[in-house]
Amino acid sequence: MRRFFTGILTFSMLLTGCVNSSIRTQSRLEVIKSRDSLICGVSGKIPGFSFLNSNGSYQGLDVDICKAFAAAFLGNPNKVQFRPLTAPERFTAIRTGEIDLLSRNTTFNLSRDSSKGNGLIFAPIIFHDGQGLMVKKSSNLNSLYELAGKSICVGSGTTTEQNINDAFEEKSLPYTPIKYQDLNQVVAGYLQGRCAAMTSDRSQLAAARSGFRNPKAHIILDDVLSKEPLAPASAGGDQLLSDAMRWVIFALFTAEEKGITQSNINQKLEIAKNNPQMKPLRRFLGVEGDLGEKLGLPNDFVIKVISSTGNYGEMYNRHLGPNSKVPIPRGLNKIHNSGGLHFAPPFN
Amino acid sequence: MKISYKATTQILIALIVISIICILINNLTVNLIKTGLGFSFGWLFRPASFALAEHPLPYSPSDSYAWALFIGWLNSLKVIFYSLLLATLIGTCVGLFRVGKNVLLRLVSAGYIAIIRQTPLLLQLMFWYFVAILGIKGTIASPIGSVLSISNQGINLLGIKLSAEFTSLLLGLSVFTSAYIAEVVRGGINSVDKGQWESFRSLGLKDSTGLYKIIIPQALPAILPGLTSQYLNLAKNSTLAIAVGYSDIYAINDTIINQTGRPIEGFIILLLSFLFLNLIISNGMEYLNTAIIRSSNPY
Numbered sequence: 001m002r003r004f005f006t007g008i009l010t011f012s013m014l015l016t017g018c019v020n021s022s023i024r025t026q027s028r029l030e031v032i033k034s035r036d037s038l039i040c041g042v043s044g045k046i047p048g049f050s051f052l053n054s055n056g057s058y059q060g061l062d063v064d065i066c067k068a069f070a071a072a073f074l075g076n077p078n079k080v081q082f083r084p085l086t087a088p089e090r091f092t093a094i095r096t097g098e099i100d101l102l103s104r105n106t107t108f109n110l111s112r113d114s115s116k117g118n119g120l121i122f123a124p125i126i127f128h129d130g131q132g133l134m135v136k137k138s139s140n141l142n143s144l145y146e147l148a149g150k151s152i153c154v155g156s157g158t159t160t161e162q163n164i165n166d167a168f169e170e171k172s173l174p175y176t177p178i179k180y181q182d183l184n185q186v187v188a189g190y191l192q193g194r195c196a197a198m199t200s201d202r203s204q205l206a207a208a209r210s211g212f213r214n215p216k217a218h219i220i221l222d223d224v225l226s227k228e229p230l231a232p233a234s235a236g237g238d239q240l241l242s243d244a245m246r247w248v249i250f251a252l253f254t255a256e257e258k259g260i261t262q263s264n265i266n267q268k269l270e271i272a273k274n275n276p277q278m279k280p281l282r283r284f285l286g287v288e289g290d291l292g293e294k295l296g297l298p299n300d301f302v303i304k305v306i307s308s309t310g311n312y313g314e315m316y317n318r319h320l321g322p323n324s325k326v327p328i329p330r331g332l333n334k335i336h337n338s339g340g341l342h343f344a345p346p347f348n
Numbered sequence: 349m350k351i352s353y354k355a356t357t358q359i360l361i362a363l364i365v366i367s368i369i370c371i372l373i374n375n376l377t378v379n380l381i382k383t384g385l386g387f388s389f390g391w392l393f394r395p396a397s398f399a400l401a402e403h404p405l406p407y408s409p410s411d412s413y414a415w416a417l418f419i420g421w422l423n424s425l426k427v428i429f430y431s432l433l434l435a436t437l438i439g440t441c442v443g444l445f446r447v448g449k450n451v452l453l454r455l456v457s458a459g460y461i462a463i464i465r466q467t468p469l470l471l472q473l474m475f476w477y478f479v480a481i482l483g484i485k486g487t488i489a490s491p492i493g494s495v496l497s498i499s500n501q502g503i504n505l506l507g508i509k510l511s512a513e514f515t516s517l518l519l520g521l522s523v524f525t526s527a528y529i530a531e532v533v534r535g536g537i538n539s540v541d542k543g544q545w546e547s548f549r550s551l552g553l554k555d556s557t558g559l560y561k562i563i564i565p566q567a568l569p570a571i572l573p574g575l576t577s578q579y580l581n582l583a584k585n586s587t588l589a590i591a592v593g594y595s596d597i598y599a600i601n602d603t604i605i606n607q608t609g610r611p612i613e614g615f616i617i618l619l620l621s622f623l624f625l626n627l628i629i630s631n632g633m634e635y636l637n638t639a640i641i642r643s644s645n646p647y
Contacts, residue, residue: 088602092611096379111609118609151401151501156590156599157606165399165409176401178513179603180593189593192482193500194512 027240029073029296032100037079040066041099044084045183047207048319048326049105049127058082062103064315065126065232065249067308069101072248072301077308086182088157091118094235101234101245105129105201107159108231120233121242124249126312128332128341129228131163132202133221134209139196144223148173150196153189156181163226164199183208197221201228207326244295250344251302254284255311256335257344262310265303284347291347312342376612391608392417398603400595402511413604420600421621427517427596428583428625434522435582436575439529446534449555457530464527470588472524477516477592513594517586525582532578536571537563568640576633580626597621 032038042050042062050060067077083099090106093099095118108125111117133152135141141150144167154161156179168175178195180186187208190198198205202220209215232249234241255261258281260268272278272287283289286299293299309315313335320328334340380387396416397409403419404426445457464472482500490496497504502511510518540563548558589596598618605614 088606091606091609095611111607153593156603161398161603162607165397168399169409175399177399178401178593179595179599181590181599181602185591185593188478189482192478194482194593 027296028097028100028234028238029241029244032073032241036074037081038066038070038073039081039083039098039100040069041083041085041090041093041102041104042066043104043183044082046105046204047210048203048324048328049207050082050084050103059319061127061315061319062105062232064309064319065103066101068248068252068305068315069103069232069245071304071308072251072297073244075298075304086157087155088181091120094120094233097235101232101241103232105204105230106233107201108229108233109159112233115236119236121236121238123232123234123242123245124253124344125229125231125341126249127203127230129201129203129230130224131160131199131226131228132205132224133197133199134190134205134218135197135221137217137219141196141221143221144168144171144225145173147175147197149175151176151178151194153178153180153186153195153198155179155183155186155200158200159226159228160200167223167225187211199225201230203320203326203328206328210326240296244297247295247347248301248305249312250347251284251305252309252312252315253335253342253344254347255302255306256313256342257337258284260306260311261314262307265306269303280347380612387613388610389613391610391613394608396604396607398607400600402514402595413608416600416604417597417617417621420595420597421625423594423600424583424586424589424596424598425625427514427521427589427594428586431518431521431525431582431586432579434518435525435529435578438522438526439578440533442526442530443533443537444559446530447537461527461530464524465531469520469524469585470591473516473520473588473592476520476523477512480519481512481516511594513589513592516592517589517594520588520592521582521585524585525578528578528581529575532571532574533567535574536567539570540566565640569637572633572637572640576630576637579629579633583626583629584622 042058042060044050044052044058046060046062048060050058050062053059063082066080066082070080071077083093085093085099085102085104090102090104091112094102102120105127106112107129108122112120113122133144133147135147141147148168152164152175154164154177161177161179164175164177178189180189183200183204186198186200189195191212198208200208202224205220209218209220212218232245234245268281269285269287272281272285276282279288281287283291285302286292290299292301295301298304310318316330316333318324320326320330330340332341334342336343392414393412395410396413398416399409400407400416400419402423404422405419407415407419442457442460445453446461448454481502484498484500487497487499489498494504495506500512502509502513503515504510544562544566545558548562549555553561586596587598590599590602593599601614601618605611608614
């Protein structure tokens with residue numbers, strides 16, 4: 001025992017003073033460019049957002065956002081390495097620099113954004129979600145009140161865990177949280193009957209249900225427990241990267257607003273080139289001005305992005321639209337001029 | 349000459365080790381400063397605002413993170429303690445069967461050890477939880493009254509309720525560790541000279557009496573060190589609780605890290621609590637060891 005502590009003491013004394021406080025400050029954007037590839041943290045387990053398809057590549061809205069970043073930063077949407085991360089792993093991964101940015105259905109909130117919290121910087125919200133509850137139709141449970149005293153399966157290390165607690169505590173209802181580390185386990189626990197209900201973001205519930213053997217036997221309750229604005233994020237204190245991310249997403253929104261799509265982008269470019277009076281379009285597509293350069297990106301980054309992934313609406317329809325495997329009504333996720341919440345400031 | 353050569357190598361190795369650790373610490377500090385975070389434990393006293401399914405002491409979401417961690421530590425301690433007892437019981441039995449005369453028991457126990465030791469613990473835990481416990485349809489009740497009833501919500505034994513998560517972790521850890529303990533026990537018994545068996549038999553003692561009175565006391569000094577390391581492994585393996593939804597200290601720490609954004613402080617606390625726990629176990633075993641050696645060598 002004494003030898004053990006003497007050992008520790010000697011060791012720690014030897015280590016004192018080996019801290020070197022010189023700090024390199026290079027933007028992660030430069031790192032990405034010199035590596036010529038973007039390392040993007042995703043979930044990998046949510047159909048419609050990020051999921052491995054049958055030929056072994058990732059697909060989904062979150063994945064397309066990564067591809068849009070790669071197209072803007074490196075000129076090629078395929079220069080992305082995807083890192084599947086669990087909810088508890090994701091912030092450590094970004095802080096330690098294992099990944100460049102996070103596009104993993106992450107809720108934007110104060111604690112995560114603040115420099116004294118998780119210290120992230122969030123890009124604009126790409127999906128407005130809310131937390132919900134899913135129950136078996138046969139259980140005849142219809143509201144939060146009827147779940148009092150029951151077990152609820154929840155993923156640990158998520159805002160979900162806190163929201164479910166807030167919802168029940170506010171109404172002074174007792175409940176038992178059964179916490180699992182990832183969504184697949186939450187689903188397994190729920191399907192095996194450990195819990196009366198499972199809770200997650202409503203989009204994730206819909207996605208999970210799409211994979212059930214009998215999706216119609218499960219209903220998502222009308223109770224919406226929280227606002228869950230999902231947004232990509234990067235490490236705090238790096239304005240170059242966070243600005244670039246922000247404006248790539250605004251470009252996706254603006255392109256939808258202006259009706260610029262993957263298929264007509266070249267025509268639009270011709271129109272812009274031939275009509276010097278169409279200033280906003282020319283600036284947006286980088287025909288004139290230096291908007292791209294101001295972000296540390298090529299001036300034609302918008303063209304690169306739209307020609308490789310399409311605009312926001314095209315992405316949405318591909319993965320979450322009515323004909324996709326995980327149809328989710330667009331609702332709040334429409335562009336502002338169609339009645340939704342997605343709004344981009346001007347490209348001036 | 350020889351001494352100075354030895355000293356130089358030692359100093360060289362020490363320098364290499366220290367510089368590696370220096371690089372790691374430097375890396376950590378630089379990155380912490382870069383993200384604008386210093387070291388701080390103030391968050392420990394803020395309310396946790398998450399609920400826990402199991403808590404041996406009163407707990408509510410408005411209690412502090414520190415209290416939540418302590419509850420997690422108690423939950424860990426609880427499952428480690430009972431698994432330790434159960435694993436020792438099963439392990440000793442299987443170990444004895446393995447050296448016994450009954451051929452059937454010998455084969456069965458050899459098979460048991462082989463299967464358990466050659467599959468990963470995580471897989472076994474998943475099996476116990478998702479297949480064995482959650483797979484139960486309805487309730488299996490014991491024939492005599494309300495002694496024991498098992499359902500996919502857990503076990504009810506004489507009015508004591510054990511959750512499905514606790515039960516599967518208990519079974520998984522005990523069964524896994526018991527296979528290793530069985531081998532330790534077998535090794536200990538085989539280390540006793542064969543002549544000891546022959547001599548107590550020639551005195552007319554039954555095998556069971558001889559085993560208890562002659563063989564085991566001599567085997568114990570060989571068994572205990574092996575047993576200690578199995579106990580320590582069990583304690584550390586209990587962190588796999590997170591895979592089956594049991595709120596041990598690791599799982600709770602995981603949630604806390606996510607809410608507070610303080611992974612380094614969180615892991616330091618985790619590290620210290622396990623160090624403390626394992627020091628208790630190893631010191632307890634050392635005490636037992638000394639006591640046994642003293643009692644078997646009265647001179």
